[in-house]
Amino acid sequence: MQGLPDHTSLNDAMARARENAPYLSMSMDVQPELSALLQAEDLDAALAYVDRAGDGAATVRQKLRREKRALALALGIGDLAGQQSLTQVVHRLSDFADRALDEALADIYATRYPDAPLEGFAIIGLGKHGSRELNYSSDIDPIFIYDPDKIPTRGKEEPSDAARRIGQGLVEALNARDADGYVFRVDMRLRPSPEISPVALPVDAAISYYESSALAWEQAAFIRSRLAAGDRKLGQYFLETINPFIWRRSLDYGAIRNIAAMSEQIRDHFKAGQNFGPGFDLKKGRGGIREAEFYAQMHQLIFGGREPDLRAPATRDALKALAGAGRIDVQKAETLSQSYEIYRVIEHRLQMVNDQQTHSFPEDEAGLDRVARLHGLDGGASLLSLLRPYVDAVGTIYDDLIGPDESQQFPQGVEKLEEACFGLDVPDPAFFAAKIQRWRSGKVIALRSAAAIESFEAVLPELIQSIAASPDPQQALTRLDNLIEKLPTAINFFRMLEARPGLRDMLSRILSHAPVLADTLARRTEFFEGLIDATALDLPPDVPELAAQFGWLESGDDYQMLLDRVRERVGEKRFALGTQLIESRHDPLDIAAGYARVAEAAIQVLTAATISEFETVHGRVPGSELVILALGRLGGEALTHASDLDLIFLFTGDHSEESDGGRPLGGTQYFNRLATRVVTALTVPTAAGPLYEVDTRLRPSGAQGPMAVSFESFRKYQNDSAWTWEHMALTRARPVYGSTRAREQLQGDIRAVLGKSRDPEKLRKEVRKMRLDIVKHKPPQGPLDTKLMEGGLVDYEFIIHFLQLRTGEALYPQLGKASLELAGAGHMNPQLVEAQKLMTRLLIALRLMSPNCDYPPATSRELIAQAASQKDWDSLLDGYDAARQCVIDEWNRLLRPDPDEILGDII
16 A cells, blocks of 8 residues: 555664664664664564563563563564554554553552452453554553452452552553653543542442443443453453443434534644644544544444444454445545554654654654654655645545534524525425424423423524425425424434434425324334435345344343334334335335335244243144244235235144143144234334234134144145135235245145136136125225225236136236236236236335325325336326226126126116
């Protein structure tokens, strides 16, 4: 990479160090044995010498100081020669810091508590120490924690006193300077309330603080945290316990805003170091080290709670993980990573000169030239030319992240507010002014606290502008008002909109077009958070991957928590699928398939968990298993947003067997209770809300029959007792839970039933009668009831099922696949294939945008037409009429009316 040191001899590096780095020059003079190894071009031997540099030292402190001095020289020369990469340098420094802490702690214990085990005190590394990225001349930023029950004491010493003395001893052991130098400067300011808190904290008090009172920057700081030294068990307990504080699934967007604000404050504070050139602060200046780090950390805070793979502490590792997961742009990640690497290398050059913790270029020309020559360049101008493109690129990337300052508020006072609203391009500006005034009145529960008002006012101007620009501003504002009215608190919702401006426009479109999604948001605003992830608008993955996502548990989760988490994750996916439709991201047919995959994955996860829970009490029925058969839209892999789940529960094996648990049950009773538990898991509302409606009435003998039946009983019923309409339902049957063997067996049984020879005329009459019964008992809801209108999807489905049963062909549960084969075989008009696609797309769109099946608002009609693959609303209506007529014609050809029906119509 351009700018990194070329591979040169160690002697060349030593010569540059002699000329330009007084600290390294002095180190060579006082360590002749090490210098000789470097002059002999043996870097491996020089690095190995570090471990014996402290041999013969009178104390552990002296030993550590001599080893650190040797490490600084060997690493420095190896770095300057290009024979040690940045990763190798920072890892060696960080690992030495861990060892130094451990040895210093052991020395304190041996001195104060000689008979005590080394337990009860742990050191958590934060910052660059926590991420194993220590600078050449860096502070370490530890937090000391102790267990009052295990830390050793002597005499009448209290545990808190012992912890304080140990902590102070550690700081002094590493921080104090003597003739051999120092080990590491120790900065304790990252501990909670450092101005008043003790140097070491009781572990439970520390956990309580981070769970309840920690600030946003402290959450960000713990992204780069790890156990560095001391009691491993104690340190791991602390970090695992506060893990939910660090990685929140439901993020407080105030944290992101505060990080951005902190960055802007740093920019303001260091304005003198903002202008690139001599004196530029490479760490805190615009486009510098801190902004590359913050860019990674912000995205980790957003996505890391849901994706553990993104929790890499080191900056370059984090950027790579984020880019690999598609969370940030790959090119931006590469730019930031390369910039970060060259920054850190040059930062080391700055610090090598005099072993100072500096990040700023020298302001004088001679000093800048010296740093440049140490790096192998000809002067300061070359160094600035090398870094300028990186600084400009990082600064631009970070500018885009934090966005411009948009602090302008909507005016207070009724007259000024109305004047501002009359400047909006909306039909009724007074309506807007009245809503805003009501939100500010203190009568809305969600907007009563100071924090809520602050977050509301911060986003209000842009939100109102976005609503005003939406297709139906008044409708969108009304739904926004309804949403705010139902929120228990609005703080996080508005902070989220402030943090992600692109979501404001998306929210406006949802509020304008999709009453179903708007109602969902009023109950579960956190579903909107999922849309910050660009991949939320991608179609869901396959069922196994979805099941893995839904079934992922956090430490300590139990069955009830699993129910909540599945509801959260399924709700997020379903909301995202609805948004994909509103955003016109995918064909509604693909979205319908996505809804089905989400439901199937939920069934698999919840059923498996319910079985596991059930087995702890009742054991298993030997040789038997539960199998779930999906029918209807789920069986056909094409759900809408409003679809319920048509399920049949079956079990394999001998129903007379008994379970082998502590509370045994007979086979039939066992699986009926288990099936009921599964339905409950899928339907019962929990703290995370409802999941699905489940309809089990298609089971053998209907609602009066048992919930679960054996394969044998199911086979016998379908062969001997089932009605034709039950076989029609079976044409869309598909196993969604059970072993591969059981599924294949069940599918074979179903195919055998459906493939039976039938009397075509008798079948025709029975299908017609069933359709007429539906007409009598379930008329269309409105003019766009695409299912129940004459020539609608129910008529189409009856045609397909009639042909499947009559011919024994195309026995696929997926209607589209079945219709293609039937049309290809000449059994039906091929035009029905496209007619079904148009009406299905229309149905999927209407379930979100006009659930009452009436004509939608004029502002939503073009979007619905687009979803149905029509150029405009008029074309959609023409196409809809033509599709229905095509179905009617085919219905009359295949399922012609009986004479007595015609006579009845005439009479």
